[in-house]
Amino acid sequence: VGLKIINTLKNLVSKNPSQRYSPIHLILKQRVRQSAPIFSLFFVALFQVSEKRHLQKNQIDMAATEGLRHRRQHLHPSVPAASSNDDDDDEMLGRDGRQRAQSDSAARAGTGSGSDVSVLFRFVNQYVVRYCSRLRDAIRGLIGARRSEAEAHHVPPSSQTRAALEILDTIQKTPFNIEIDDHAAGLRELWALLGDGTPYEATGKQWGRIGFQGKDPATDFRGQGALGLRNMIHFARSHTEQATELVGSADGTLPYAIAVINIGAHLLQLLNAHAGRLGNALFEFTQSSSEALALFDELFSLVFVEFVAFHRQALTAYVRSGGIPALAVMQFNPIRMRFFETLAAQINDGSFLTTYVERVSSATGVADGPESIAPAPRQAAAGAGAGAG
Numbered sequence: 575v576g577l578k579i580i581n582t583l584k585n586l587v588s589k590n591p592s593q594r595y596s597p598i599h600l601i602l603k604q605r606v607r608q609s610a611p612i613f614s615l616f617f618v619a620l621f622q623v624s625e626k627r628h629l630q631k632n633q634i635d636m637a638a639t640e641g642l643r644h645r646r647q648h649l650h651p652s653v654p655a656a657s658s659n660d661d662d663d664d665e666m667l668g669r670d671g672r673q674r675a676q677s678d679s680a681a682r683a684g685t686g687s688g689s690d691v692s693v694l695f696r697f698v699n700q701y702v703v704r705y706c707s708r709l710r711d712a713i714r715g716l717i718g719a720r721r722s723e724a725e726a727h728h729v730p731p732s733s734q735t736r737a738a739l740e741i742l743d744t745i746q747k748t749p750f751n752i753e754i755d756d757h758a759a760g761l762r763e764l765w766a767l768l769g770d771g772t773p774y775e776a777t778g779k780q781w782g783r784i785g786f787q788g789k790d791p792a793t794d795f796r797g798q799g800a801l802g803l804r805n806m807i808h809f810a811r812s813h814t815e816q817a818t819e820l821v822g823s824a825d826g827t828l829p830y831a832i833a834v835i836n837i838g839a840h841l842l843q844l845l846n847a848h849a850g851r852l853g854n855a856l857f858e859f860t861q862s863s864s865e866a867l868a869l870f871d872e873l874f875s876l877v878f879v880e881f882v883a884f885h886r887q888a889l890t891a892y893v894r895s896g897g898i899p900a901l902a903v904m905q906f907n908p909i910r911m912r913f914f915e916t917l918a919a920q921i922n923d924g925s926f927l928t929t930y931v932e933r934v935s936s937a938t939g940v941a942d943g944p945e946s947i948a949p950a951p952r953q954a955a956a957g958a959g960a961g962a963g
Contacts, residue, residue, distance in 0.1 A: 729851055731850050735850075738870070742801065745799060746798055746799045748799045748800045750799060752776055761791060761803065768783075768830070769784070785831035794835060798838055801838060804871070809875050812872075816879065826903065827903045828882065828885055840910065880913075885909050
């Protein structure tokens with residue numbers, strides 16, 4: 575059932591990560607979630623039928639064995655009933671007689687061997703085929719309608735937005751390298767802001783305190799490049815108390831470094847998926863590369879604060895609903911997905927602009943006349959990635 579649905583969706587949904595939080599993708603996920611209870615009913619029914627068959631088989635076996643004991647007692651009255659051995663019973667009954675007894679009992683019960691199970695499987699298979707066919711047609715129609723609607727209301731990204739996203743993309747694709755002075759200085763500053771007071775070392779198990787998975791922080795920066803370090807430093811500067819609280823958390827359900835890297839990467843995906851509406855509103859009045867980076871830094875900080883609160887509420891609900899506290903750290907990815915789906919919905923209804931973009935513009939002071947900004951050269955962007963100035 576799952577493979578058929580997944581293959582249907584794979585053939586229809588773009589694998590481009592920039593479409594992960596697009597309206598069409600969110601609607602498809604909602605449709606699949608709504609259909610999940612339907613299929614769960616089949617599995618419940620199948621389990622009930624299996625239990626029924628298992629119970630009938632046990633009853634047949636008990637009846638056949640008891641009948642054999644009665645016959646033996648009748649033929650050999652001097653042998654106590656308690657002395658009969660189950661192994662001897664099975665051997666004397668024989669395979670043919672045993673199967674004949676089961677078939678007779680099943681016939682008297684009105685059920686053929688496995689007939690109800692096979693009927694259920696055939697029904698499930700036919701239903702799934704019809705469901706996937708209808709799902710495929712519905713999705714195609716939905717995509718066509720949404721595409722026409724999107725084209726009618728399409729807002730192309732402005733030159734400021736395209737340039738800002740190119741800068742961020744360049745920094746993200748710049749690998750963290752301890753040999754680069756700006757990167758080394760940024761890592762040293764991060765330790766000064768969130769370290770435990772011990773002398774700075776570029777590698778070592780002490781980085782686990784800040785939320786890195788290994789002894790070398792460079793291995794965790796791979797997905798987000800120098801942009802991940804920039805986000806960590808900026809948040810630690812602007813929200814020092816909250817960053818320190820996350821680092822010092824005893825439960826370890828939200829490791830600071832890994833959380834920042836993940837949320838930063840998905841925020842950039844969100845920006846690319848909604849470059850016209852969100853990007854234009856955010857970067858409309860930028861006049862330089864530094865202003866564009868400052869806007870993203872502030873947007874990330876506001877979003878990360880909201881995510882921390884969202885994550886705590888979700889974990890509380892998880893534990894109250896019977897979840898195992900020791901496995902709470904495994905809930906990070908599902909919680910992150912729900913959070914960004916919420917943000918994407920807010921972008922579509924316009925509330926995201928007032929909740930975040932206006933606050934970002936007010937905090938950074940970038941609100942004067944727009945001018946085009948030139949993308950930063952790759953070397954310059956590499957240096958800008960480490961510092962969160």
